[in-house]
Amino acid sequence: MAGPSKQLPLLQTDRQAVRLSDAVLDQRLRGTKFVSLTPRRVLNPPSATGMDYWSLNPYVGCEFGCSYCYARYTHRYVVERAHDAGKLTDAEFVDYRGVHGWEAFEKRIFVKEHVVGALDADLKRVPMGECIVIGTATDPYQPAERRFRVTRAVLQRLTRCEGLSFGIITKSSLIVRDSDLLMRLQERNELQVHISLITADARLARKLEARSPVPAARLRALRKLVDAGVNAGLIIAPVLPGITDDVAHLDMLFAAARDAQARFIHAGPLRLYPAIRDRFLPVLGEHFPDLLPKYRRAYAGHGYAPRDYARALSRRIEKLRKKHGFANQSAMFDRYRPAKMPVQGELELRGSLP
Ligand code: SF4
Numbered sequence: 140m141a142g143p144s145k146q147l148p149l150l151q152t153d154r155q156a157v158r159l160s161d162a163v164l165d166q167r168l169r170g171t172k173f174v175s176l177t178p179r180r181v182l183n184p185p186s187a188t189g190m191d192y193w194s195l196n197p198y199v200g201c202e203f204g205c206s207y208c209y210a211r212y213t214h215r216y217v218v219e220r221a222h223d224a225g226k227l228t229d230a231e232f233v234d235y236r237g238v239h240g241w242e243a244f245e246k247r248i249f250v251k252e253h254v255v256g257a258l259d260a261d262l263k264r265v266p267m268g269e270c271i272v273i274g275t276a277t278d279p280y281q282p283a284e285r286r287f288r289v290t291r292a293v294l295q296r297l298t299r300c301e302g303l304s305f306g307i308i309t310k311s312s313l314i315v316r317d318s319d320l321l322m323r324l325q326e327r328n329e330l331q332v333h334i335s336l337i338t339a340d341a342r343l344a345r346k347l348e349a350r351s352p353v354p355a356a357r358l359r360a361l362r363k364l365v366d367a368g369v370n371a372g373l374i375i376a377p378v379l380p381g382i383t384d385d386v387a388h389l390d391m392l393f394a395a396a397r398d399a400q401a402r403f404i405h406a407g408p409l410r411l412y413p414a415i416r417d418r419f420l421p422v423l424g425e426h427f428p429d430l431l432p433k434y435r436r437a438y439a440g441h442g443y444a445p446r447d448y449a450r451a452l453s454r455r456i457e458k459l460r461k462k463h464g465f466a467n468q469s470a471m472f473d474r475y476r477p478a479k480m481p482v483q484g485e486l487e488l489r490g491s492l493p
Pocket of ligand 1: 201203204208209276310
């Protein structure tokens with residue numbers, strides 16, 4: 140990576156006052172830019188996200204570019220707020236939004252440099268026993284982390300905490316680099332590291348996730364973390380109706396997780412918010428054209444999977460969990476579930492849901 144540098148203006152983002160300091164830090168050959176962002180606040184409180192936990196995202200945007208990623212809205216929000224406030228010119232806005240509105244999430248990555256000062260201040264607001272999840276709207280170990288080491292700096296600060304509960308979600312084997320810090324973190328806090336994997340089929344993963352690590356690499360990383368003593372498991376999210384929700388597919392993932400000595404396994408169905416549709420539905424139409432009208436019907440007017448589908452999937456997951464010797468869904472992960480599920484027509488699925 141190498142590239143030019145240019146002055147960029149002051150930005151205000153989602154409940155966080157931030158200053159886009161001064162530079163495009165780096166640029167890849169295919170055009171992805173990495174832009175410095177100096178946040179004044181780095182922890183999102185539950186009141187800001189509607190979740191029961193605090194969240195921390197070392198980057199805005201994610202180079203892995205999964206077609207189903209629901210976090211695109213975060214990038215859009217940052218850029219649109221800046222433009223509305225007159226802090227991005229129209230030309231800069233086009234560049235930072237992308238032609239279709241979704242590309243910039245994958246190709247204009249904001250790097251939250253110098254986070255430790257902001258984190259120090261924010262941690263004073265977090266009561267004992269609270270949960271902080273790292274990587275709810277970005278992958279904290281995406282390739283840029285190898286160079287910028289923002290996540291590692293965050294973990295170094297967090298190892299001084301006591302009595303908190305931490306979750307980390309990633310698709311990247313780069314997390315193994317930080318096994319030492321993860322071990323220290325869990326000495327005086329609770330920790331769950333979630334290795335994210337929706338399929339063990341590398342060809343299918345490539346269709347759905349533009350630049351993510353291959354499934355085998357993620358499973359090897361999981362095994363290395365567990366061998367090092369880190370409390371790590373697998374997260375299967377999203378489960379894609381008609382694509383990855385059949386028993387055979389899920390059974391293969393559970394078996395792979397067991398072979399990798401996963402301590403736990405979680406799963407949840409696709410959320411198809413408006414910000415995702417422009418990116419995901421064309422991919423669905425290209426690879427699974429028969430499913431396109433079914434998804435449109437099932438997710439019409441809302442982002443959550445139909446209630447009956449979600450319940451049936453949950454039963455299927457529980458059966459597989461029992462079969463492979465995993466404990467029930469943890470209380471921490473229950474917080475990801477929406478309080479209210481919409482009632483809509485059930486998707487017609489490839490697998491015969493029980
Ligand atoms: S790795 Fe996670 S944050 Fe990154 S694009 Fe994929 S789903 Fe989104």
